[in-house]
Amino acid sequence: MCFNFETMRSVIRLITLSVKPRRWAAPTTVTMVAMSTPDITIIVAYDLSRGIGAANDLLWQRDLPTDMRHFRDITTGNSIIMGRNTFESIGRALPGRQNIVVTHRPLESIGIETAPDLQSAYALATGRIYVIGGGSIYEQALPDANTVFATEVSATFPQATVFFPELDSGWRETSRQHHPKSDTDKYDFDFVEYKRG
Numbered sequence: 001m002c003f004n005f006e007t008m009r010s011v012i013r014l015i016t017l018s019v020k021p022r023r024w025a026a027p028t029t030v031t032m033v034a035m036s037t038p039d040i041t042i043i044v045a046y047d048l049s050r051g052i053g054a055a056n057d058l059l060w061q062r063d064l065p066t067d068m069r070h071f072r073d074i075t076t077g078n079s080i081i082m083g084r085n086t087f088e089s090i091g092r093a094l095p096g097r098q099n100i101v102v103t104h105r106p107l108e109s110i111g112i113e114t115a116p117d118l119q120s121a122y123a124l125a126t127g128r129i130y131v132i133g134g135g136s137i138y139e140q141a142l143p144d145a146n147t148v149f150a151t152e153v154s155a156t157f158p159q160a161t162v163f164f165p166e167l168d169s170g171w172r173e174t175s176r177q178h179h180p181k182s183d184t185d186k187y188d189f190d191f192v193e194y195k196r197g
Contacts, residue, residue, distance in 0.1 A: 038122050040144045042131045043074060044164050045151035045189075051160025053134060056089045059157035063186035066179060067151045070191060074149060075132070079125035081118070083137040100124050102137060118144070135162040146196045154188035171196055 045067055046052045051059055062068070076096040084103040093099040093111030100113045100121045107114050115121035118140050122129060131141040142165055150164075175193040179185065 038125065038129055039146065040122070040129050040131065040141060041147040041149060042138060042141060042145045043071060043149045044133065044138060045153060046164045047153045047160065048156045049160060050164045050166070051157050051162070052138075052164050053089075053162040054157070054159045055161075056085055059160055060153060060155070060187060064151070064153070064189060066182075066185050067189060070151070071132075075130050078127035078130055080130050080132050081115075081121045081125070081137070081141075082132045083134050086133040086137070087112070098124075098126055135164070138164055148194040150192045150194065152190045152192055154190075167194055 044052060045058070045064075047059055053059060072094075075094070079098040079100060080094065081100045081102065082090075084101055084105070084107070087099075087101045087103075087107075087109075093109065095111075098113070099111055100115055101107055102115050102118060102121050104116055113124055115124055118131075118137070122144075131137060131145065148167065148171070171194045173192060174195045175191075177191040179189050179191070181188050
């Protein structure tokens with residue numbers, strides 16, 4: 001079948017018109033989604049002077065087993081973030097939790113993830129975030145935190161060398177549960193929850 005010149009020109013014109021882009025496109029709406037801030041909780045135990053440790057260990061050693069169970073129950077199934085000294089005092093990954101250690105030095109240990117700083121540690125977390133110490137990490141994390149779970153031990157340990165910062169007026173106490181000393185717990189203590197705002 002033969003086309004003359006006029007027929008070919010008409011076909012080309014039709015093809016051109018059919019693929020010509022629209023001159024006036026509807027404006028495109030771009031929705032910006034803000035990144036959510038992670039929920040940061042500090043969990044800490046301190047004495048009447050806010051001492052939390054000495055010689056890389058708890059001041060009351062293992063004399064408050066109820067507090068240790070409380071810590072385990074709260075953190076299991078979630079992400080715990082700690083400094084290198086805290087990890088070395090524990091000596092192993094705590095089971096049933098994502099263990100993240102903030103350190104600049106290599107760390108060879110099963111079940112441990114490492115991060116160079118707190119923000120990187122937050123980004124690694126896959127569960128609710130609990131910052132568990134030590135002193136320097138608490139100080140760095142406090143501005144980011146919106147909850148503090150504190151065990152307030154009714155005793156003073158003069159050997160304390162590491163302390164938890166005072167909470168300012170931006171924090172309020174929301175609950176307190178008293179536990180008297182017993183056959184297993186050597187000291188009186190309170191479980192206290194503080195919320196920011």
